[in-house]
Every structure is written in structure tokens, then in C-alpha cells.
């Protein structure tokens with residue numbers, strides 16, 4: 280399975296302040312009632328963006344000046360809570376192509392990488408600096424160099440964090456491991472045969 | 482061989498199928514559990530890629546999140562829910578996967594079904610597209626939640642790509658006082674270590690309290706490991722574990738049982754193994770605990786006051802402000818006396834038989850306060866059948882609770898059981914996130930089943946020990 284190599288992502292930024300943004304906020308549970316991920320984009324952060332009557336609340340994603348933004352900036356422990364892949368899927372389908380945050384919840388991070396939506400960590404002050412730049416001028420591009428794990432915005436360069444396995448996976452086009460998992464059949468068989476509970480007789 | 486290992490390392494090594502080019506491990510998943518919410522898209526991906534299911538007999542399915550708990554007849558009145566159950570049924574049929582469907586008598590919340598059928602076993606790896614898969618760690622399994630694309634990986638390759646975790650040993654020694662439960666232990670651990678404290682870790686729970694705990698109590702603690710950001714949590718298998726598993730349908734029997742027990746025992750952490758971190762907690766310090774905020778770490782003992790965000794550290798302040806605003810609580814006021822609208826006993830945290838028994842024991846002869854809606858939802862059809870045989874349903878009904886059919890219900894409200902408006906719910910579930918119980922402005926306070934029962938009868942958050950006169954050691 281040949282995948283696109285994800286080496287550079289450039290787009291406009293959008294900042295959602297606050298820590299511990301959980302997956303119930305990213306995609307409320309009532310929108311999990313679906314058998315495909317299609318169409319989830321419009322429900323991203325739904326209850327943060329709209330009140331119970333459906334009127335738009337004050338929220339960066341409702342502001343025209345941030346329309347079309349594809350780089351999401353956030354605080355720490357972003358994506359905590361459930362394992363629902365609906366969360367990164369809804370962001371991706373909304374148009375987000377990368378997330379920059381102080382830290383990520385593990386399952387969210389893994390789900391996002393496996394989807395080809397890189398998640399990079401930045402120091403809090405750097406997130407705030409980039410947020411200030413896009414607040415000043417939302418049209419300022421945020422450039423992510425995945426290979427070098429560097430972010431460029433408003434003429435400044437910021438060092439980002441990305442575990443090596445994820446980094447090389449993205450730049451080499453191996454961010455979805457399925458092909459490799461399937462290739463390794465012999466090894467898998469050998470390990471499974473040594474596990475009696477797998478009951479390979481069946 | 483004098484290399485001492487902990488359980489996590491032993492199980493990991495036994496399931497390691499080599500390094501992937503990304504540097505991650507190809508980890509064999511021995512047992513795969515699926516449900517209707519996170520699996521349909523995975524089957525869709527399999528179909529798109531033209532892939533088969535590698536070991537259909539190692540995947541087990543149930544339906545829990547969307548099932549109504551009152552009207553169980555199909556078609557469900559919610560067409561989306563109906564589509565989801567039909568889709569799961571079709572996928573299981575097409576790929577030869579065992580499905581504990583509604584008519585089977587074995588349906589229930591996936592994390593209750595696995596253990597009670599004996600599918601959950603020590604020394605195994607268990608994955609499920611659900612973060613509370615950590616529950617199964619109570620048996621000494623390495624069990625964790627995965628995303629839907631990884632559900633596809635397990636179906637197709639019986640393995641996933643994963644980085645090894647660090648292991649933090651958490652000892653709880655001493656004795657819990659009467660009226661203090663496993664739920665209080667885990668809420669206390671999360672409060673102590675923080676909702677981010679477990680990032681990158683597996684939690685190994687031990688110490689005298691865990692040695693004495695029943696399997697159901699161990700499950701309650703392991704269940705909420707993820708709420709402290711630990712990907713999985715486990716307890717070493719011991720006589721209590723084997724006693725629980727003996728005779729369960731999916732467990733070995735006869736000669737094979739003896740072999741299994743000796744194999745299972747060998748996975749327990751070695752006496753002198755090392756850990757990446759060690760935390761000691763004194764059981765005597767733990768009191769009944771209630772959450773006041775919008776994440777499970779925002780909790781206080783029942784006799785404490787609601788914190789004032791302005792007095793908290795800079796790191797906690799912003800979330801606390803948001804929590805106080807959402808929960809409409811008064812900073813500095815006692816948590817006792819907060820009026821409730823709804824009481825919910827259920828979920829994969831506290832929807833097991835012992836939970837229902839404990840609350841019922843004290844509810845006998847009591848009445849739910851006027852204006853409070855109280856529901857009890859058994860975690861599985863098996864739990865429900867045993868509870869009914871023991872007459873628990875009658876006790877609950879007489880007390881003014883609604884007795885429902887098995888499912889996730891108001892834990893996340895994907896079925897018709899939802900909070901309305903800004904109702905405040907005393908809940909035995911595991912997440913108090915904004916909107917978690919079905920209403921964006923709904924409010925959730927997490928606590929033990931006994932504390933929910935006490936809140937139900939008084940109509941407000943209260944100290945169950947006083948309300949029910951809990952004096953004798955009801956728990957360890």
C-alpha cells in the first residue's frame with residue numbers, strides 16, 4: 280500500500296485555548312451513531328460551537344477570519360478521554376491537517392498519526408506565540424516541516440516534538456502500518472503458536 | 482535465569498512479533514472485543530482493502546452503547562441505533578465472529594461480558610475499540626483501548642503497531658474504612674496523580690488493599706486507569722483471580738485448567754522486578770470521594786469543600802474556573818448538600834452484581850427523594866438475571882428506582898437515557914466530561930454506588946456512611 284509521504288504541511292492556524300480538551304467535546308457522543316466516518320466534519324466541536332437551540336456561540340471555529348484554517352493549536356492533554364477515532368476523523372473531515380499542542384492523550388495521538396494527521400508538541404510559550412501571531416493576522420501561514428520537526432510562523436522558527444517512529448512513518452509514507460503488519464505472517468504465526476489460549480486448532 | 486520482570490514485560494515479550502520499520506513493536510492481540518460504535522468503519526476498511534479476518538474465533542462482539550434499556554424490541558425507535566445493531570449483526574455473520582446478541586442472554590457492556598464469560602484471562606493481550614478496555618487488566622492481562630483503524634489491524638493481522646509502555650507500581654496498603662469502596666480508591670489515585678499523570682504508563686496496582694479486593698473491585702479500579710491517562714492498568718493474577726475464572730464458559734477445564742493456572746501464575750510480576758516509578762498510598766487516607774468538576778481528577782472527599790479556582794495552582798486554575806461555571810457550584814462551599822436531579826447506578830465501572838447488591842442492601846426500606854429520577858442499569862444480561870433471582874430488582878423498584886435492561890445507558894447517553902437541560906446527576910459511571918450524559922449543559926458527579934444511593938434518597942450529595950449508618954466493615 281503506497282501512501283503519500285507527509286513531509287510538509289502549510290496552512291492557516293486556529294487556536295483553541297484550554298487544557299484537557301476531551302473527545303466528548305471534540306465530537307459529542309450523539310454523533311457517534313454512524314456506520315461510516317463520512318459527514319463527521321460538520322459535528323467537530325459541535326457543542327462548543329452551538330448552543331442547545333443551534334445558534335452559533337462565540338468560538339474560534341465560528342469566526343469567519345479563521346475560516347479554512349487547517350492547523351489546529353491547543354493546550355495540554357489534547358484529545359483525552361475515549362478511544363473514539365471519530366474525534367480525529369471529525370477534525371480531519373472538518374479540514375484540519377495537523378494539530379500542534381503542548382501534549383496529547385496517547386490514544387488520540389496514535390489514532391491521528393494512523394490517519395495521516397500529524398500531531399506535534401510545542402512548548403506552551405511557543406503555542407501562545409503562534410496563537411498571538413495568528414490572532415494578529417489570521418492569514419499568516421503556519422508551516423510544518425515534519426522531517427525536521429520545525430514550525431515556521433511569522434518569520435519565527437519553533438522546535439517541535441514528534442516521536443521518531445511517527446516522524447519517519449509520516450515522511451516515508453508508512454504512517455499506516457497495515458501493509459507491514461500483514462507482511463510479517465510467519466513471525467505472527469510463530470508467536471501465536473506459542474500462546475495456547477489463541478487455540479489455533481480452531 | 483535471574484532476570485526479574487514485571488507482568489507487563491512478560492506479557493509484552495510473549496506477544497512481541499518483532500520490530501516494524503517505524504521502530505514500533507508488532508504486538509499480537511490475543512483477544513479482540515468489538516462493539517457497535519467503533520467497529521463498523523473498521524469492517525468497511527476491510528471490505529475496501531479486500532482483506533479477510535485472520536482469526537475470527539479470537540474476536541467477540543456485543544452490543545452495548547446504543548441499546549435502549551427499556552424497550553428492547555427491534556426495530557429500535559431510533560433508526561440510527563437500529564442501523565448500527567443490524568450492521569454489527571451482518572459483520573459478525575459475514576466474518577464468522579461470535580456475537581453475544583440481544584436474544585443470547587449474554588449481551589451486555591463489553592467490559593462486563595468478557596470477564597463474566599471467562600474470555601478475559603491472565604497473561605493475555607486484549608484490545609477493544611473502547612478506552613475502558615483497561616478493565617480487563619484486573620485479571621493480569623495487558624488490555625487497552627484502540628482506535629477504529631487499529632480495530633481493522635487486529636481483524637486483518639491479529640496485531641497492532643505499538644510502543645512499549647513504562648510501568649508504574651501503585652501500592653495501596655492498610656485498610657479501607659467502612660463505606661469506602663474501590664471507586665473511591667481509583668478516584669483518589671486519579672486525584673493524587675492527576676488526569677495526565679499516567680501518560681506513557683501502564684499502572685500495576687498492588688498492596689494489601691488489592692490483595693484483599695474481589696475481582697469486581699479490582700475491575701472497578703482498572704476500569705478507570707484511562708481516566709488517569711494510563712493506557713492500561715492491571716493487578717497480578719492470584720488465587721482470587723483463578724477462583725473467579727474457574728468454571729466460566731470460555732475457561733479451560735479438567736487437565737487443561739491446571740495447566741492454565743500454572744501458566745497464568747507464571748506471568749505475575751517477579752518479587753524483585755523493577756518499575757519505572759513507584760507510588761505508595763495509605764488506604765486509611767481515603768474517604769468517600771465525589772467529583773465536582775468536568776474531569777475525573779477534579780474530586781474531593783465528601784467532607785471537603787468545593788475548591789476555589791483562584792486558590793489553585795496556575796496549571797489547574799483555568800480548567801477549574803470552567804468546571805465551576807459549568808457545574809454551577811459555589812467555590813469554597815461544602816460539596817455536601819448539592820441538590821441532585823438524577824441518580825444513575827450502572828456502567829462498566831460499577832454495573833456489576835456486587836455493586837447492585839451493595840446499594841440494594843442499604844436501599845431496602847428507603848425511598849428515593851421526591852423529584853429525583855433514579856435508574857439502575859445492570860451491566861449485562863447475566864448480571865441482570867442473577868440480580869433478579871436475588872430479588873434486587875424488587876428492592877430497587879420499591880425504593881423508587883427504575884430497573885432497566887443491560888447496556889451503557891446514561892454513562893454516555895447514546896441510547897434514549899439522557900440528562901435533560903442542566904440536570905445534575907449523581908452517577909457511578911467514569912466520566913464527568915461536559916455533555917457526557919447526553920445534554921450539553923448536563924452536569925455529572927462521579928461517586929460509588931453507595932454514595933449514589935444515598936444521594937438518591939436524600940436528594941442531595943451526602944455522606945452515605947451517615948445516611949445509612951455504615952459502621953461495620955462492609956468493604957475491605
Ligand code: SF4
Nearest residue numbers: 613828829889892893
Ligand atoms: S459503560 Fe460507559 S465507559 Fe463503559 S463501555 Fe459503556 S459507554 Fe464506555
